[in-house]
Amino acid sequence: MNADxxxxxxxxxxxRRVVELNRAAGRRxxxxxxxxxGLVAAALTEIAGCSDVIEAGYVTYSNEAKTAALGVRGDLIETFGAVSIAVAWAMAQGALARSGADVAVAVTGVAGPGGGSARKPVGTVVFARAEKGGDPVDVHAIRRDFGDRGRGGIRLQAxxxxxxxxxxxxGETP
Known part of the structure; x- marks a missing residue:
């Protein structure tokens, strides 16, 4: 960590890489x-000139916030759970639609120390990426298991x- x-x-x-490369590609x-x-948004806003790239950030910690702010359907959350590819994908699609950005990324997971289960242990995190003009059925999502490295360690890796x-x-352009 430095003083800045x-x-x-x-x-x-x-x-910094995200801001620089998306600025060069003309993407928001x-x-x-x-x-x-909000750690991802906080990291992006540490970079001078980030306003050229950042369109919006949504912190939707509760299931209700996911529904209200991003339009995630309640039945998706009930059926698959908040930590699922279906919900991460819906979060990314909602952020993309509501912000007007060119690309959106969603992250949802179990940071611990509690809240894990046998199927979704502490350290399970799911990500999804949605792109403007992209095919809504072409899901770009991943599930990662970072292990129980402590709440801060899991959030940093996520x-x-x-x-x-x-x-x-x-070769990607908006």
């Missing part, structure tokens, strides 16, 4: 966060992964 930031250097450097980004609680998903794919 309150966040770990690796997180700030990842955010949005994030929908649950278990990271934020790094979410930032990586915001990087432009080679």
């Amino acid at each position: 930031t309150i966040l770990p250097d690796e997180l700030v450097e990842a955010a 980004v949005a994030v929908a966060e649950s278990c990271t609680g 934020a790094l992964c979410a930032l990586e998903l915001l990087l432009p794919i080679s």
